[in-house]
Amino acid sequence: MTLDMVPQNVMARVASVAPTDAHSLRLMEMGVVPGAPVRVVKTAPLGDPIHVCVRNYHLALRRAEAKSITVTLNLD
Amino acid sequence: MSAIPKTLCHCASDNSEAAPAQSLTIALAGNPNAGKTSLFNALTGLRQKVANYPGVTVESKSGLWSLADRFPPARLIDLPGLYSLDATSLDEEIARDILLGRAQNLVSPDVVVVVVDATNLVRNLYLATQLIDTRQPVVIALTMFDRAERSQLKIDTRKLSQALGVPIVPVVAKRRRGLAELSEAVITASQERGPKLPPANSDGQILKDQARRQSQLIQRYAFIERIVSDAVDPNDDGAPGLSERIDRLVTHRIFGPLILLVVMLLVFQAIFSWTTLPMNLIDQVFSALSASARNHLPAGILTDLLADGIIAGVGGVLAFLPQILMLFFFISILEDSGYMARAAFLTDRLMRAVGLHGKAFVPLLSSFACAVPGIMATRTIENPKDRIATIMIAPFMSCSARLPVYTLMIAAFFSGQKVLGVISTGALIILGMYLLGIAVAVIVASIMKRTILRAPAPPFVMELPPYRVPNAGNVIHSLFTRSTIFLKRAGTVILGISILLWALVAFPRTAGTAGANAQDVASAQVRNSFAGRAGHVIEPVIKPLGFDWRIGIGLISSFAARETIISTLSIVYNVGDSSEDKSSLVDALRNARRADGSPVWTPLTGLSLMIFFLLACQCMSTVAIVRRETNSWRWPAFMVGYMLVLAYAASFVTYQGGHLLGFQ
Secondary structure: OEHHHOOOOOEEEEEEEOOOOOOHHHHHHOOOOOOOEEEEEEEOOOOOOEEEEEOOEEEEEOHHHHOOEEEEEOOO | OOOOOOOOOHHHHHHHHHOOOOOOEEEEEEOOOOOHHHHHHHHHOOOEEEEEOOOOOOEEEEEEEOOOOOOOOEEEEEOOOOOOOOOOOHHHHHHHHHHOOOOOOOOOOOEEEEEEEHHHHHHHHHHHHHHHHOOOOEEEEEEOHHHHHHOOOEEOHHHHHHHHOOOEEEOEHHHOEOHHHHHHHHHHHHHOOOOOOOHHHHHHHOOOOHHHHHHHHHHHHHHHHHHHHHHEEOOOOOOOOHHHHHHHHHOOOOHHHHHHHHHHHHHHHHHHHHOHHHHHHHHHHHHHHHHHHHHHOOOOHHHHHHHHHHHHHHHHHHOOHHHHHHHHHHHHHHHHHOHHHHHHHHHHHHHHOOOOOHHHHHHHHHOOOOHHHHHHHHHHOOOHHHHHHHHHHHHHOOOOOOHHHHHHHHHHHOOOOEEOOOEEHHHHHHHHHHHHHHHHHHHHHHHHHHOOOOOOOOOOEEEOOOOOOOOHHHHHHHHHHHHHHHHHHHHHHHHHHHHHHHHHHHOOOOOOOOOOOHHHHHHHHHHHOHHHHHHHHHHHHHHHHOOOHHHHHHHHHOOOOOOHHHHHHHHHOOOOOOOOOOHHHHHHHHHOEOOOOOEOOOHHHHHHHHHHHHHOOOOHHHHHHHHHHHOOOHHHHHHHHHHHHHHHHHHHHHHHHHHHOOOO
């Protein structure tokens, strides 16, 4: 599942970041690498961008960018 | 590539001349929001210089840092914030080139101080380890250490320092804690300076291959996670932090936009009305100065130059200061507290509709008060093309200087009229002007983003920094820097243009005949001046807009500032230069007749003029600030040109279309 589909406040882990997009490196440099814990905090009032918490800091990104991040949900 | 031509800036040469040869050059690098600015301010105090890197719009900041008594002060360069050495923006390219010693003719730093946010270690150490890998002397300044301590985050700095192989100094810039230790660490590091990695090697590190870059990146993060988990006892109780709890309200679906509205209303109110008093005061002081110059000096051209050109020009420049100070007071508080990122978060979807970034919202809204501080505020937009697009449309926001023009036209041609019996026509027209300005801005921005400013959409990956109590020192620094920049860079241009415009009205001289009163002399002077003649020359061009040569003079002279047209028209119509009492001017406009007896001014002319003033860049201060902010004359020239074309076309359509529809 990709990050834009993760429900609010569900803990997830980054599985991969699509390497094709120009912004994927930027995301990874900012710590969005496979294994990093990530949680969607909320969606902006107009539906985009989304606010996520990754490695205990907060990041806003647009849905289009969140689509390139594949995650697995923590089911424990 | 090297993003930096020849010299860093004049501050670089200034300082190297002043300081002995052995003084150190130290670069301050770090992630955005890591506390770099606070540390820079704490280390250098007010001994800072801000300039542009030549040829680009990136600002360079440097200052003097008294390391220790036995050393000459070091030159500290505050680099733009960056997340990694693999630059994606111009700011980052410049920072990287300086850090890697690749910037031509720029002194490469003797020591790099990397600012690392203790509450966000893993991500901050990414850049730090990249810099350590270049094998230049690196010292880590661990900021937000007090915050980490408060949140029970235990960091074993000794262990971390051993694992990374560089000294780590915890600092709290606001309380000046750890600054002396940082100086010592930097001095020691500078003495242990080994051979620098040749630039060729560091080039090799920046791999072109995406997949290899990714895997290298993942490895680096794995390494950092390992050493951080060894040295840090995390306090991860999973509870949302204070910032997240504040965000529940501040970016709430309903309360978020409401809070934004209140904040922006406050900012707006502040720039719009709270600055009137100081602005009037400046105006009065300079009017008095001008009058006293006239009284005490012999009448003549030099006195006129001094009184009407120079003193009035300086007063015109200073009149902007209250608005600039007020806007930057709020902006630096909004930035420092972390709210600015939330405002961008809330408005990004809206701004994206016109191809702009959420960060364009506040500068554009501020432009409704005055485009000059609004344009200065676009500095927070990192992407250069987005920033230029925002600057280019900012003057369409109906600023406070247009209001006198609107109200004069409404007083003259629409006063007392009602639509549907209740709504005042004047109010509707003013509202229409505001909306038309926004609509044109939206259209122009979309066109520009698809044509001349076309670029792949930059990622909207924006950190939402933790909320902080704004640092008074940072606010003061920001006010000081912005006002100095405005006075030095824009003020000189504004003064120059205002003297030029004065000369256009003052030459050639018309001798007053005996017995004529001063008012008649002034009127005759303007009619016969270069500007007056130019009014006649452009009359055929502006005739289709409903304007005659007198309005032409007004258009030319009001390039100084829009509201100038009122005093110019007053002089031309010989009703005395009094902006207080408009009634005589209103009568003069209503009664003005052409040679054939038809009225010069009709309601349609008034509307056409209002639209012209809405869309044309009739403001030399805007031109001057765009010149300073884009670091070229190309953009301001383009701006004046395209806005003039737009204004002409819109007024033409209004006047001619109105005629076809049978309006007068």
